[in-house]
Amino acid sequence: MTSRKPTEELEHEHRIIQQVVGGMAVIIEKLESGSEIDPVVLTDLSEFMQTFGDKCHHGKEEDYLFKLLEKKGVPVSGCPLAVLLHEDEKGRSLMADLKLTSETYIRTPRAGKEALIGTLRKLIELYPAHIWKEDYLLFPMTNKLLNDSEQKELLAQFEQHDSEIGIDVHHGFEQLAGRILEMICAGAGTCHAA
Numbered sequence: 001m002t003s004r005k006p007t008e009e010l011e012h013e014h015r016i017i018q019q020v021v022g023g024m025a026v027i028i029e030k031l032e033s034g035s036e037i038d039p040v041v042l043t044d045l046s047e048f049m050q051t052f053g054d055k056c057h058h059g060k061e062e063d064y065l066f067k068l069l070e071k072k073g074v075p076v077s078g079c080p081l082a083v084l085l086h087e088d089e090k091g092r093s094l095m096a097d098l099k100l101t102s103e104t105y106i107r108t109p110r111a112g113k114e115a116l117i118g119t120l121r122k123l124i125e126l127y128p129a130h131i132w133k134e135d136y137l138l139f140p141m142t143n144k145l146l147n148d149s150e151q152k153e154l155l156a157q158f159e160q161h162d163s164e165i166g167i168d169v170h171h172g173f174e175q176l177a178g179r180i181l182e183m184i185c186a187g188a189g190t191c192h193a194a
C-alpha cells in the first residue's frame with residue numbers, strides 16, 4: 001500500500017484555493033454589473049485567504065518543504081524556490097490589500113468598488129500561475145528528491161502545523177470555502193466558480 005504524499009496534501013489545498021480564486025472572478029463580474037456584494041462574503045474571503053491560503057498552506061511550503069529541499073541541495077536563491085518565495089511575498093501583500101479594500105468597500109461601496117476590483121484582479125493573476133509552477137515543477141521535483149522516510153517526516157510536520165493552527169483547521173476551511181462559493185453564486189443561474 002502506498003501512503004499519502006505530502007505533495008498530495010498540498011495539491012488538494014491548491015484545488016480548494018483555486019475554487020475560491022474562481023469565486024473572485026464572479027465577484028468582479030457582479031461588482032461590474034452594479035450588484036452589491038454581501039459584507040460577509042468579503043470578510044470570509046479575506047479570512048480564508050489569510051488563514052488557510054497563507055498561514056496554513058504557505059506555512060507548510062515555506063517552513064517545512066522549502067527548508068527540507070534546501071537541506072537536500074536546492075538553493076533558495078535559485079529556481080524555482082526564489083520565484084515561489086517572491087510570489088508568496090506578493091500574495092501576502094495582496095491579501096493585506098484585500099482586507100483593506102474589502103473594509104473600505106463595506107463602509108462605502110461606491111468609493112471602495114474600483115480598488116476592490118483591482119485587488120481581486122491581481123489575486124486572480126497571481127494564484128493560478130503560482131499554483132501551476134508548484135503542481136508541475138516543484139512537486140515532481142520534491143518527489144524525485146525525497147525518500148520514503150523524508151516524505152513521512154514531512155507529512156507528520158504538516159499535521160503538526162495544522163494542529164498548531166487549530167483542531168480540524170482543514171475541515172473547517174473546506175466548509176468555509178464551500179459557504180463562500182454558495183454565497184457568491186446565490187441567485188446566479190450557473191456559477192463557473194463552484
Ligand SMILES: [Fe+2]
Pocket residue numbers: 058061084088130134
Ligand atoms: Fe506557494
Ligand SMILES: [Fe+2]
Pocket residue numbers: 010014057061131134
Ligand atoms: Fe502552494
